[in-house]
Amino acid sequence: MTQVLEARAGRITGEMEAVASAEGLTPEFIRAGVASGKIVIPKNKGRKITSLCGIGEGLRIKVNALIGTSSDRDLILDEEKKLAVAEAAGCDSVMDLSTGGDIDGMRRQTLARAGVPVGSVPIYQAAVNALEKRGAMVNMTDQDMFDAIEKQAAGGIDFMAIHCALNFDVIRRLQARGRVTDVVSRGGAFLTGWMLHNNRENPLYHQFDRLLEILKKYDVTLSLGDAIRPGSTADSLDGAQLQGLIVAGELVARAHAAGVQVMVEGPGHVPMHHVESTMLLQKRLCDGAPYFILGTLATDVAPGYDHITSAIGGAIAGAAGADFLCYVTPAEHLGLPTSDDVRDGVMAARIAAHAADLARGRRGAWEKDMKMARARVSGDAAAQAESSVDPRVWENHRPGGDGKCAVCGDGCAARIAAKYFGIT
Amino acid sequence: MTLMEKARRGEITREMEEVALAEGVSLEFIQNGVAGGTVVIPRSTARARIKPTGIGSGLRTKVSASVGLYGGDASIPVEKLKIEAAAGAGTDAIMDLSVSGDIDSMRREALSMFTGPVGTLPLYQALAEAGEKYRSSAQMKVEELFSVMERQAADGVDFLALHCGTTMDIVERAKKDGRVDPLVSYGGSHLIGWMIYNQCENPLYTHYDRVLEIARKYDVTVSLADGMRPGCLADSLDGPQVQELVVLGELVRRAREAGVQVMVKGPGHVPLNHLKATVTLQKSLCGGAPYFVFGPVVTDIAAGYDHISAAIGGAVCSWAGAEFLCYVTAPEHLGLPSAEQVREGVIASRIAAHAGDLARGLPGAAQWDLELSKARKVLDWDRQIALSIDPERAACIKRDRSGDNSEGCAMCGKYCAMKVVAEYLGTARQTC
Numbered sequence: 001m002t003q004v005l006e007a008r009a010g011r012i013t014g015e016m017e018a019v020a021s022a023e024g025l026t027p028e029f030i031r032a033g034v035a036s037g038k039i040v041i042p043k044n045k046g047r048k049i050t051s052l053c054g055i056g057e058g059l060r061i062k063v064n065a066l067i068g069t070s071s072d073r074d075l076i077l078d079e080e081k082k083l084a085v086a087e088a089a090g091c092d093s094v095m096d097l098s099t100g101g102d103i104d105g106m107r108r109q110t111l112a113r114a115g116v117p118v119g120s121v122p123i124y125q126a127a128v129n130a131l132e133k134r135g136a137m138v139n140m141t142d143q144d145m146f147d148a149i150e151k152q153a154a155g156g157i158d159f160m161a162i163h164c165a166l167n168f169d170v171i172r173r174l175q176a177r178g179r180v181t182d183v184v185s186r187g188g189a190f191l192t193g194w195m196l197h198n199n200r201e202n203p204l205y206h207q208f209d210r211l212l213e214i215l216k217k218y219d220v221t222l223s224l225g226d227a228i229r230p231g232s233t234a235d236s237l238d239g240a241q242l243q244g245l246i247v248a249g250e251l252v253a254r255a256h257a258a259g260v261q262v263m264v265e266g267p268g269h270v271p272m273h274h275v276e277s278t279m280l281l282q283k284r285l286c287d288g289a290p291y292f293i294l295g296t297l298a299t300d301v302a303p304g305y306d307h308i309t310s311a312i313g314g315a316i317a318g319a320a321g322a323d324f325l326c327y328v329t330p331a332e333h334l335g336l337p338t339s340d341d342v343r344d345g346v347m348a349a350r351i352a353a354h355a356a357d358l359a360r361g362r363r364g365a366w367e368k369d370m371k372m373a374r375a376r377v378s379g380d381a382a383a384q385a386e387s388s389v390d391p392r393v394w395e396n397h398r399p400g401g402d403g404k405c406a407v408c409g410d411g412c413a414a415r416i417a418a419k420y421f422g423i424t
Numbered sequence: 425m426t427l428m429e430k431a432r433r434g435e436i437t438r439e440m441e442e443v444a445l446a447e448g449v450s451l452e453f454i455q456n457g458v459a460g461g462t463v464v465i466p467r468s469t470a471r472a473r474i475k476p477t478g479i480g481s482g483l484r485t486k487v488s489a490s491v492g493l494y495g496g497d498a499s500i501p502v503e504k505l506k507i508e509a510a511a512g513a514g515t516d517a518i519m520d521l522s523v524s525g526d527i528d529s530m531r532r533e534a535l536s537m538f539t540g541p542v543g544t545l546p547l548y549q550a551l552a553e554a555g556e557k558y559r560s561s562a563q564m565k566v567e568e569l570f571s572v573m574e575r576q577a578a579d580g581v582d583f584l585a586l587h588c589g590t591t592m593d594i595v596e597r598a599k600k601d602g603r604v605d606p607l608v609s610y611g612g613s614h615l616i617g618w619m620i621y622n623q624c625e626n627p628l629y630t631h632y633d634r635v636l637e638i639a640r641k642y643d644v645t646v647s648l649a650d651g652m653r654p655g656c657l658a659d660s661l662d663g664p665q666v667q668e669l670v671v672l673g674e675l676v677r678r679a680r681e682a683g684v685q686v687m688v689k690g691p692g693h694v695p696l697n698h699l700k701a702t703v704t705l706q707k708s709l710c711g712g713a714p715y716f717v718f719g720p721v722v723t724d725i726a727a728g729y730d731h732i733s734a735a736i737g738g739a740v741c742s743w744a745g746a747e748f749l750c751y752v753t754a755p756e757h758l759g760l761p762s763a764e765q766v767r768e769g770v771i772a773s774r775i776a777a778h779a780g781d782l783a784r785g786l787p788g789a790a791q792w793d794l795e796l797s798k799a800r801k802v803l804d805w806d807r808q809i810a811l812s813i814d815p816e817r818a819a820c821i822k823r824d825r826s827g828d829n830s831e832g833c834a835m836c837g838k839y840c841a842m843k844v845v846a847e848y849l850g851t852a853r854q855t856c
Contacts (some may be wrong), residue, residue: 072826137844175849180797182845189844196848232797233782234790269797271790272743272783298739298779300793300800303808304817308772311732312739312779315722319696333800333808334818335825348732355722355736358657359696366657369724370604373656376724376757377605384727384757393728397758411560413551413617414607420620421599421606 002219003043005259007035015041019054024364030054037252038288040261042093042117042159042221049158050115053092055263056290060362061318061353062092064119064292064326065346067110073336074101076109083113085339089346089390091327095119095161099128099186107155117158119223122148123204127190137190138197145203150214159221161265162211163187164204165248166227171195174228174240181231184268188227208251212258221261223292224248229268232300236270237278249285256287263290263324270296272316279320292324293317306332307341307348314349318356325349347390354389377423426643427465429683431458439465443478448788454478461676462712464685466517466541466645471580475539477516479687480714484786485742485777488543488716488750489515489770492522493530494760500530502763507538509763513770513814515751519543519585523610524552531579541582543647546573547611547628551618561614562621569627570634577638583645585689586635587615588628589671590651595619598652598664605655606664608692612651632675636682645685647716648672653692656724660694661702673709680711687748688713691720694737703744716748717741721756730756731765731772738773742780749773771814778813803843 006013012027016034019041020027033039039056043049055062065086067079079098086094096110096118103125111118126148130140149160166188174182183189191202204211215222228244230236248264255262264286267278275296282291296313297306310328318325329337329345337345357365368387375383385394430437440454443465447454457463463480479486489510491503507518520534520542527549534542550572554564577584587609595616598606607613619626628635639646652668654660672688679686688710694702699720706715720737721730734752742749753761753769761769781789792811799807805822812818 180794181801182849186844193844193848232800233793234797272739272779273785299775299782300797301778301811302771302775302813304812304814304821305771305775308732308735308775309779312736312776315696315736316740331821331825334822338825341825347729351723351726351729351732352736354725355696355733358723361697369657372724373604373658376656377607387725388727389723389725390728393758411558411562412555413561413564413614413621414610415617416562416621417607417613417617420595420616421603423607 002216002259002261003041004034004037004256004261007031015043015052018052022052023054023059025058029058033057034261036288037256037262038290040221040263040290042119042261043219044153044156044158045219046154047111047156047158049117051092053117055292055324057288057323059323060364061322061356062324063090063346063349063353064093064095064324065091065342066095066097066326067342068095068097069100069103069106070336071100076102076106078339079106080109080113082337082339082342083110085342086346087115089343090350091116091346093117093119093159095121097121097124099124103128107152107157111156118156119159119161120152120157121161121187121225122152123163123187123190125152138194140194142203142207146207146210146214149211153214153218153220157220159223160215161187161223161225162204163191163225163227164202164208164211164251165224165244166191166202167205167247168195168201170228170240170243170247173243177239179238179240180234183227184231185225185227185229187225191227205247208254209258212255212260215260216258219261221263222255224251224262224264226265226268229266229294231269233269233271236267236274242281245281245285249287252286252289263292266291266293267296268294269300270298270313272298272313275313275316276320279317279322283321290323291321292326293322294326295328297328303333304330306330307345311348311352314352315355318353319359322356325353350389426640426683426685427467428458428461428680428685431455439467439476442476443483447478447483449482453482457481458685460712461680461686462714464645464687464714466543466583466685467643468577468580468582469643470578471535471582474541474582477541479716479748481712481745481747483747484789485746485780486516486748487514487770487773487777488517488519488748489766490519490521490750491534491766492520493525493527494523496524498525500526500533503530504533504537505763506761506766507534509767510770511538513767514774515540515770517541517543519545519750521545521548523548527552528575531576531581535580543583543585544576544581545585545611545649546576547587547615549576551614562618564618566627566631570631570638573635574638577642577644580642581644583647583687584639585611585647585649586628587611587626587649587651588632588635588675589648589668590615590626591629591671592619592625594652594664594667594671597667601663603662603664604658608653608655609649609651611649612653615651632678636679636684639679639684640682645687646679647687647689648675649689653690653718654694656693657695660691660698666705669705669709673711676710676713686713687716689716689718691717691737693724694720694722696722696736696740699737699740700744703741703746707745714748715741715746716750717746718750719752721752727757728754730754731769735772735776738776739779742777743783745784749777771817774813
């Protein structure tokens with residue numbers, strides 16, 4: 001039985017208990033959320049996870065980090081380090097997006113080392129294998145795609161991004177209106193190319209039930225990949241994107257009916273004034289399924305700083321209802337991130353998620369900030385370090401200057417003010 | 425005659441022309457904005473020709489970087505490097521917030537090396553000099569404060585930050601209401617201590633006409649600073665903050681009556697869901713005067729990453745109508761920034777400003793994004809980098825994380841989505 005079927009049968013699993021305790025909520029709240037599809041707990045049947053992660057309505061906003069090799073950089077030792085860095089920085093889950101070198105070995109390494117849920121995009125491996133074995137990505141067979149999915153599910157992957165919501169309706173919308181940056185999702189691009197070349201409907205859409213069977217067997221959470229996410233602010237909320245979201249909504253209902261946990265992936269590059277509408281549309285069209293968003297990036301013009309453009313968009317999106325933020329690193333649009341980029345990316349996304357939790361009035365979030373505020377007023381550096389999003393920044397901390405007004409001594413006006421307010 | 429008076433008489437000055445040209449708006453728009461006080465162009469008549477910068481409604485959101493001598497280790501050459509870094513990163517304005525050392529020389533250096541508007545906070549120097557003279561900043565004489573103000577204005581400072589609205593009434597309210605962090609602003613804290621020690625109302629409030637006289641004489645723009653800016657999320661939009669804003673609104677009106685350009689300084693630490701209300705209140709209470717916001721940071725716990733926290737708050741404020749963002753650097757709450765951190769702070773703030781301009785539909789703002797995205801689509805790396813907000817950083821990361829030979833980038837390697845799709849949609853030729 002899958003988590004969602006257990007929940008619907010009224011049973012509270014150990015996973016639900018663990019999530020309830022981490023969130024400070026009742027197990028019944030979590031069970032009801034899983035049963036209704038508003039909460040997912042990604043966990044493969046065959047996997048042990050030390051830090052389970054509940055994602056969805058009423059829960060702390062979670063942060064996902066991306067690691068993985070590419071054809072240009074395929075050292076799995078580097079990626080092992082990035083996983084450790086991402087976990088130390090406080091990510092709630094990680095996705096292995098490898099497309100280069102030993103993809104199977106890389107995935108096994110990630111699954112073995114990660115204490116958090118692990119996601120993947122199986123179409124990458126299927127496409128890369130097709131290129132090697134069949135000479136071209138477009139020669140990939142339906143069987144290749146489903147084999148890759150089954151292999152990765154059997155290996156223990158907890159959630160999979162699969163671009164099922166891409167069909168010819170969506171592509172026709174894209175062709176009819178045109179776009180500045182067309183398709184920027186890698187999986188979406190492979191499938192668009194495959195569909196146009198073979199003149200065949202997307203098997204992941206067309207044979208969606210076959211996919212659901214595999215996912216159900218291993219209790220893998222489906223993350224509906226957004227093949228048509230906007231790659232530039234100019235493309236945000238266009239017909240193609242919305243068509244994709246409508247299709248996703250239909251597939252959410254089918255996954256749910258089949259007893260498979262499902263969330264929906266989304267944007268991309270979105271100007272700030274589109275963010276709230278984007279969240280509302282997703283929640284409405286996808287019946288409250290958890291929303292997993294990339295960024296959102298509030299402008300296109302800041303390569304080298306896209307962790308910052310994403311923190312802006314992610315915070316607003318979180319406040320408007322997004323449940324799960326996929327980090328973006330400073331290397332986005334420019335190359336494969338280093339370990340430092342990974343850490344900066346996780347921190348920026350965590351700040352965005354926390355700012356959104358505060359805006360939503362989440363009690364635990366406000367307690368953290370209040371603790372920090374009090375530590376700051378009393379000048380307690382150790383307590384400030386403890387309350388910080390990244391305590392390590394305090395390690396070599398040396399207060400700049402002698403802001404204590406050494407010239408004045410007790411005659412310092414600020415000290416007089418402090419006494420007045422009862423701060424010593 | 426001040427710039428504001430000229431604008432009211434229908435005169436269009438060189439400053440207004442240059443601002444109109446830079447912003448791509450009509451001369452009348454600028455003239456009306458300056459006349460009505462919704463646009464300011466901070467520039468002192470005592471200063472040699474500078475690049476006039478318009479701040480206000482309907483204009484591109486501007487960014488200010490703060491530098492200055494602070495504590496025994498500070499040095500003018502180091503602060504000059506920070507000014508260079510800020511200017512190189514594209515800051516629109518500089519504030520010299522020196523609180524110790526040779527403050528006069530530091531200010532003069534800043535005025536001579538930066539081509540845009542320069543602001544100061546005269547209370548700092550007055551406190552420092554009183555500290556030297558009396559061994560107690562609380563002993564500062566009112567006359568000395570005004571003499572420093574005049575000295576700084578005469579040097580050609582373009583805008584003066586002054587805590588004119590921090591009245592005794594508001595200080596008492598902060599105590600009564602149990603503000604979590606009543607001593608946030610350096611100037612505000614000292615001023616409050618001075619008021620308590622001397623049992624005397626804030627002289628910048630009681631002698632506000634004198635402030636305006638000095639401002640008129642050199643046509644300096646007044647930046648009304650807030651002593652009650654929230655220093656933690658829990659204090660945001662509390663009684664003292666809002667009451668001070670009410671007072672500042674009254675002072676805005678008096679400055680305008682005197683023909684003095686005026687803007688209002690604000691937040692601080694503000695939760696995301698308070699930002700729009702904060703900007704709306706300021707606009708309503710201060711008659712549409714330009715809003716100069718510090719950050720705001722949207723959480724208290726992001727020490728070491730406060731430039732990111734501030735970019736979130738700044739972007740939403742700019743979208744909501746704040747026109748001028750004071751940067752926050754990564755080590756805010758930890759220590760003083762290095763030149764590199766100054767540079768990052770300016771870029772983070774510029775990203776916020778631009779995201780805000782894009783969201784509020786400022787004409788022309790979307791064009792930049794469109795051009796860069798088109799270059800991205802055709803994999804034109806030279807153009808992508810040239811159009812980046814920080815081309816030097818973008819080029820460096822591209823080189824380091826991808827190498828020079830890659831057609832796409834190392835993130836996707838040979839599986840670049842742009843390339844794959846272009847092949848089948850026939851939409852764009854890939855070039856390299």
